[in-house]
Amino acid sequence: MAKQILSFTVNDEPVDVLVQPYVTLLDALREDLGLTGPKEGCGTGDCGACTVHLDGKPVASCLMLAMQARGHAVRTIEGLGAIGALHPLQDAFVRLGVPQCGFCIPGVLMAAAAVLAETKHPTEEDIRYGIAGNLCRCTGYTKMIAAISEAAEVVTQGAAR
Amino acid sequence: MRRFDLATPDNIDDCLKLLAERPAETKLVAGGTDLLPQMKNGLIKPARVIDLSGVPEVHVLAPDDGRGVRVGAAVTARQLERDPRIQSTYRSLAESGALVGSIQVRNLATVGGNICNAAPSADMAPPLVALDAEAVIAGPTGRRRVPMAAFFTGVRRTVLAPDELLLEFSVPAPGPHSGGCYLRHTPRRELDIAVVGVASQVTLADGVCTKARICLAAVATTPVRATAAEQALEGQRLTPQLIEQAATLAIEAAKPISDQRGSVEFRRHLVRVLTRRTLTTALARASA
């Protein structure tokens, strides 16, 4: 089984990387590209820890074959914001004390970013359903909802300027 | 997952040729949301996988010469959930798409995958059956069409031959004064799988029901139509009492088992409840 060339865009950068045909997108991102932000919590699409954006849409990267991303644009948590230049969601999560063990956080932030891209003023219900595919065992979700709500206002105001 | 070869054809004919080479050892992947978990569990160990993501023919979502809609096998649950035409005219199909897994799963999961995986609990099957849809199948000798009501032959079994591929669904427009609804019962609000699912579709003429279709999921080895209930409704005005009778008759079509998701008793009870609720909503939508 020869490796294949996966050509796609990752966090706004064009990438060509050799991957085994039988690895998932999650594995390729983590092992071949060193982007360990997305996590494997279950491998079967039932926990959301592996959430990345595929052409702007949140997907379970553990359920995609890496080669299925060819020609597409993928964004991981590493492409949402960086220390010193945090996305409003990341900033709100930090200030409101959201992360505990932190394992679910990259996936939740990517799901939340998709909610904000879709809806200017998401209701609590919009947000809850927007991250319903992300299991968290530490926080009980309440502070996440508050942080996402706050960030939505920042994003809307920022866009309005 | 164990190792396998991967083919990435960019058209349907190459795809069929590849499939014909070693059909018994080959699996097709579109969304992967059923296939990959099964491969990771070692239930399926294909030597080769054919990726459909680059095959344009299975991604179509377009009107069908004004007589209905063509839904490609690789159309995602999320697309069905959000497409305005599906929402307005084929509402039960949009509702079933909206219930699959989570957003992250729905952006990958395909209607074709859901149908070909043929789990008894497949959410998108009852609406397709209730809408009298047909499966368009491509094989080495050409194309054929199979009504959805005849597509499933058992648990995880369909009429597809190993060298055949599901191309698309042809869903006829239900006609004016029609309404449909899909509901399922699950213990959680997301990331779950149907304990029982019901799709109801009705068409009215001058307030009388001219056509009724009720299809049940997760209560038999395949999705199953509640024909006795349908017959009780056709030709009648749909009063709450008649709906209740139909809901009770629907139980007869169900042959549920007791498993960790639900007991026989609870499933039979849910068939009545969900049939009543989906018929009531379908009627309201048809009357609007």
Add this chain to the structure above:
Amino acid sequence: MSTMKTTRDVRGIGISIPRPDGPEKVTGRVQYVADIKPKGLLHAKLLRSPHAHARIVSIDASKARALPGVRAVLTAADIPELKRKAPTRAHAVLAIDRAVFAGQPVAAVAADEPSIAEEALDLIEVRYEVLKAAVDPLESMKPGAPPVADTGTEADTSEALAHSAVAMAKSDDAPAKAVNVSQTAHVKRGEVAKGFAESDVVIENTYRVPMVHQGYLEPHAVLAEWDSTGQLTLWASTQGSFNTRSEVADVLGIEENRIKVIPVECGGGFGGKIRALCEPITALLARATGRPVRYVMTRREELEAGMPAPQVIIRLKTGVKRDGTLMALEAETVLETGAFSGTVLAVAAVFLGSLYRWPAFDIKGSEVLTHKPSVAAYRAPVAPQTIFAIDSQMEQLARALGVDSAEFRARHLSRPGEPMVNNQPWASMGAPEVLQKAAEHPIWRARAEWKASGGNGHGLRGTGLSLGGWLGGLQPTGATVRLNPDGTLAVLTGQVDIAGTNIALAQIAATAYGVDIDKVKITTGDTDVAPVTGLSAGSKTIYTVGVAVMQAAQDARKQTLEIAAGELEAAVHDLEIVDGRVVVRGMPDRGVTLASIGKKGNLYMSKIPPVLGSAHPAFTQQAPAFAAQIARIEVDPDTGEVKLHDFVTVQDVGKAINPLAVEGQMQGGAVQSLGMAMTEALMYDDSGRLTNPSLLDYRKLTAADLPNLETIIVEVPSPAGPFGARGVGEPPIIPAPAAIANAIHDATGCRLTELPLTPERIALALIAR
């Protein structure tokens, strides 16, 4: 031991400060074990028994060894260190001649790629002789049941002592032992038969809570590497690096000094990552291959072969007089521990018999072995299950008497100083205050109106309340505090920071020493460099490590002031630390900077020693902590679905060092409690195989299933905790099952006594009415 009481400036305590590792976590920069990829890394996979009980007739690994890319295959035959009778689960590295639970490791592979390792597992041929399995604990207790333990295996009570610190009085007339009964306990007081005879109302129920998984998002993971001198390094996802080191040393038969455990960021533990599990086999594969080996459990393996919470079955009989006097309580508790002993019997007895004042009680407990994966702790082990029983019962007694159930609990609640079942007195605890606060909550007050608003287009509406608590763990520990040459502080502990305790420790150190919090750095050291530290578990991190850090900071402060006193020619008691300087009180110009003291302690030929504060306390005094929860629900009468409208947690934390972190603990614990109450169960078939080994059918609650979780902090200071703090982690997981059951009872009139309280159970109960 000294505690900070009143006069010290408490700036820094009671302030909500976000965790300093927040930015790293939200950018995906924090590394967990699975993110570490050294050169030459090999991947491990384990072959597991499909049978709950089977004799291993033969294993042929030759084809697996021949697969290109496979670097090692191990079976028990390759590991002479393995004890024939494994005393604990960790010692059962690979099954020797018998598999005792479905999922037990039988062989291990290390390969260049995970996919190759998986294929290698397929090539290992194992012949089993399937044996009859003991699957139901009540059946397993009977004589003639298939035996689980190898004869001679002792009951393992180490977990009990680590968590509850309650020693049970040994009783001569403990229940007779059957072959799979590995622990028994019996406590009694007074005459229960007489008590029941004099009761006007007697209620008896059997409560059942299945095995549940701790549910941490990060599966068990470990990376092992040996160096050329025979030193083993383990990067582990663990709640206690020193405990891991000790267990691995014992299992492998090597000295602890030959092992370094580096606690990597832990993606959740909740008790499931206290005991060693994957570390020994990974270390053995690393030794066999001479390369670093990483093993990460799949979710399926976690559910099938993790270390879940025990199944708990409690038959509970209670009698009261019409005027509400408690008369007698009788209980039989069965804890199913799986294939190895490890439950905490004592906790159940304490909360059954002495949370409320029962004049007469007779409580028997049995730990029962079955052919299932053995259990470990899960956040307040056995307490949620026990409170489910006793609180449901108290609610039913109150209803039978026609009295307010919150008042009924308050009336009979034990008070500090009154005896627990083991005749030791209850320590200071805030249960009455918590209950009072809950009873005053508007949601509880409005319960009649809420119920009356049910129907008419709405579902059946109800409200439920429950009270539970945790005794609080104790474990000796140590900490050091150094003054840096620039006047900042470096604090070293071995404490794994799971709950955000590091920021609280920084707050404690800063306050105890006298600097701003941002001048304090907390380092979690590995087992080579840190002082011996206990588990991040048992709700005791702040309670014990907080004290150690506080005392070490006080010690460092004392040393600093003594040095300054010499420089300033002043008396120590005239000095204070303000804005980074030691100054003479009232004379701000007479002072020296902390930096100057720090520099002198590291200067060539200096006579000034470096400031190094240290403390290594042990503890005797527990600080019980209580929580009450209120649930407002609406039940769909047709489907049995429960919509949770509101959920409140009231908790006594003694002193909230960092309220932001405390709220997070309360909310997280509440959702675990609700999961146990409503959706979670490990389900086994008659042959002992898990039927729901995925997160599709092992249902944890999602954000869409929950409302905002309200938290109310109560502060009843503990005598010995730092600034009066109590442990925070465990109480919030305890009350919800009873609260939900009580709410369902209120809404529907149906009393359910088996968890989880699924829609099916509710719908069928309604149909049966």
